[in-house]
Amino acid sequence: MPLLQVVLSQVLSWRCLCQVLFVVGTGLAAVVAAWTARLLVRHAWFMHRLSCFSKPPANSWILGHLGQMRSTEEGLLDVDELVQTYKHSCSWFLGPFYHLVRLFHPDYVKPLLMAPGTMTAHHFPSADFNLHPRLHLYPPNIPGHSLLLSNGEEWSRKRRLLTPAFHFDILKNYVAIFNTSTDTMHEKWRRLVAEGTTNIEMFDQVILMTLDSLLKCAFSYNSNCQQSTSEYVSAIVELSDLIIDRRQRILHHCDWIYWKTEQGKRFKKALSIVHRFTREVVQKRRALISQQGATETGSTIAPQRKKDFVDIILLSKDEDGQGLTDEEIQAEANTFMFAGHDTTASAICWTLYNLARHDHYQEKCRQEVMELMQGRDEHKVEEDLSSLPFTTMCIRESLRLHAPVQAVTRRYTQDMALPGGCTVPTGAICLVSIYGTHHNPDVWTNPHDFDPLRFDPTNKEGLASHAFIPFSSGPRNCIGQKFALAELRVVVALTLLRFRLSPGVNPELGGSVRGVRRLPQLVLRAEGGLWLQVEPLNQQEDT
Numbered sequence: 167m168p169l170l171q172v173v174l175s176q177v178l179s180w181r182c183l184c185q186v187l188f189v190v191g192t193g194l195a196a197v198v199a200a201w202t203a204r205l206l207v208r209h210a211w212f213m214h215r216l217s218c219f220s221k222p223p224a225n226s227w228i229l230g231h232l233g234q235m236r237s238t239e240e241g242l243l244d245v246d247e248l249v250q251t252y253k254h255s256c257s258w259f260l261g262p263f264y265h266l267v268r269l270f271h272p273d274y275v276k277p278l279l280m281a282p283g284t285m286t287a288h289h290f291p292s293a294d295f296n297l298h299p300r301l302h303l304y305p306p307n308i309p310g311h312s313l314l315l316s317n318g319e320e321w322s323r324k325r326r327l328l329t330p331a332f333h334f335d336i337l338k339n340y341v342a343i344f345n346t347s348t349d350t351m352h353e354k355w356r357r358l359v360a361e362g363t364t365n366i367e368m369f370d371q372v373i374l375m376t377l378d379s380l381l382k383c384a385f386s387y388n389s390n391c392q393q394s395t396s397e398y399v400s401a402i403v404e405l406s407d408l409i410i411d412r413r414q415r416i417l418h419h420c421d422w423i424y425w426k427t428e429q430g431k432r433f434k435k436a437l438s439i440v441h442r443f444t445r446e447v448v449q450k451r452r453a454l455i456s457q458q459g460a461t462e463t464g465s466t467i468a469p470q471r472k473k474d475f476v477d478i479i480l481l482s483k484d485e486d487g488q489g490l491t492d493e494e495i496q497a498e499a500n501t502f503m504f505a506g507h508d509t510t511a512s513a514i515c516w517t518l519y520n521l522a523r524h525d526h527y528q529e530k531c532r533q534e535v536m537e538l539m540q541g542r543d544e545h546k547v548e549e550d551l552s553s554l555p556f557t558t559m560c561i562r563e564s565l566r567l568h569a570p571v572q573a574v575t576r577r578y579t580q581d582m583a584l585p586g587g588c589t590v591p592t593g594a595i596c597l598v599s600i601y602g603t604h605h606n607p608d609v610w611t612n613p614h615d616f617d618p619l620r621f622d623p624t625n626k627e628g629l630a631s632h633a634f635i636p637f638s639s640g641p642r643n644c645i646g647q648k649f650a651l652a653e654l655r656v657v658v659a660l661t662l663l664r665f666r667l668s669p670g671v672n673p674e675l676g677g678s679v680r681g682v683r684r685l686p687q688l689v690l691r692a693e694g695g696l697w698l699q700v701e702p703l704n705q706q707e708d709t
């Protein structure tokens with residue numbers, strides 16, 4: 167009898183357990199089925215709404231174009247092919263998750279970029295996986311986003327508060343800084359040449375120089391980073407490298423895994439260096455300003471020091487007299503550092519590269535710069551940068567041919583009508599291809615040629631509106647574009663004045679001067695670096 171009881175209770179408890187498992191299993195299966203059904207219905211709905219756009223062949227009905235976007239030279243050639251075939255736009259989907267419209271014609275790009283900022287949401291698919299490089303700019307544990315990542319009212323307020331930092335009068339102060347940082351870089355080049363190295367990789371050199379300038383402009387901080395190692399600058403460079411590395415490793419997309427990896431630990435360490443640095447600068451500066459009894463206009467800022475970004479942002483107030491908090495200022499200062507250094511460095515490197523490849527344009531620019539400098543005792547470019555019209559045309563043409571930022575992404579809070587009766591439905595991602603628009607043969611004659619005369623203001627044909635969008639356009643365009651253009655002009659002018667440039671040799675390619683392979687990462691770079699030969703000019707005069 168007791169034996170029977172034991173057996174019965176065993177059976178009953180097993181049955182009980184099985185029942186529990188069955189209920190839990192069925193519940194889970196129902197949740198997964200409901201989630202999948204919702205995903206598929208959403209997918210079908212987007213496919214229907216986007217059917218007015220041409221759809222390039224996909225891998226499968228469910229995976230779509232997943233894995234077809236490549237961050238390589240071939241990836242850029244793929245975009246050329248898309249533009250040739252589809253002329254203005256096409257739709258694209260990445261599994262049933264992301265539905266994109268890719269746009270590469272000014273007429274299609276314009277209504278999207280010009281839409282009011284408040285109905286535009288920046289969309290970074292990478293942000294969903296914490297992969298966006300600018301995502302960690304806020305001090306840890308502080309909710310909120312920097313200008314680049316915020317939307318709606320939060321974005322509007324921040325944009326208003328930050329705009330004064332890029333006012334023309336403020337930018338004038340920075341020109342002297344650009345000159346000094348360029349001088350330092352050129353001294354390094356001369357030293358290398360004296361040691362017998364004339365073949366120089368540009369990105370390594372120019373990134374340090376743009377960081378040097380930005381640190382002086384943003385924080386009045388002389389890092390000396392071009393001559394010796396700076397902890398902060400190394401941290402910024404490391405963060406950018408780690409973001410690219412993380413994107414390429416699918417398992418690292420999961421935070422839980424990533425923070426346990428060696429790379430994740432390095433990322434955290436570098437991030438804490440960046441946050442500690444900006445926190446200290448902002449706190450010290452606020453204390454200094456209140457010590458000096460600064461008025462709202464900032465008129466009592468120590469006369470011997472010119473205002474930097476941090477001063478201006480600290481003193482900036484909205485209509486209600488509210489300024490940004492210390493944490494918000496830290497995040498914005500970090501944004502300027504991240505958004506401003508590699509983009510500008512990319513633009514400078516590719517401009518020098520294009521001039522190195524086109525000797526006659528290089529010579530014409532040099533003549534223009536020499537005329538501007540005539541009678542000046544020092545090699546200093548001043549605020550009269552607009553007096554370099556041909557050099558500016560070359561810079562613009564380089565920004566077209568080798569745009570540092572390849573594309574911007576947006577989502578809209580309402581349906582967006584496009585030419586030809588097509589509509590981008592709410593929630594779809596718009597991928598505005600700057601590269602595609604700049605290389606569209608419907609818009610540009612011989613789009614792959616470097617021809618600065620396209621930007622000649624006397625050119626009767628003129629440029630179509632939104633054909634040239636290296637800084638994007640509309641309310642969410644680049645806030646730092648005047649800053650970047652001023653720096654570009656100073657660096658290009660001084661470089662041409664002091665050096666003759668010719669195409670260099672990538673040592674990895676075994677001595678071939680041909681075959682620069684573009685590398686579209688966070689910004690446009692070159693595989694194995696961008697190498698140029700530099701030959702000093704007028705050495706006696708300069709030393």
Ligand code: HEM
Binds near residue numbers: 501505510638641
């Ligand atoms: C040649 C250099 C540069 C290029 C090509 C460039 C390009 C761009 C582009 C295409 C955008 C739009 C991004 C988007 O919509 O997703 C943008 C936004 C932005 N850029 Fe730049 N940029 C450059 C230099 C700078 C500099 C020097 C700074 C600051 C010092 C800066 C700060 C920003 C910020 C804060 C935004 C976000 C603006 C907003 O959302 O309201 N950029 N930039």
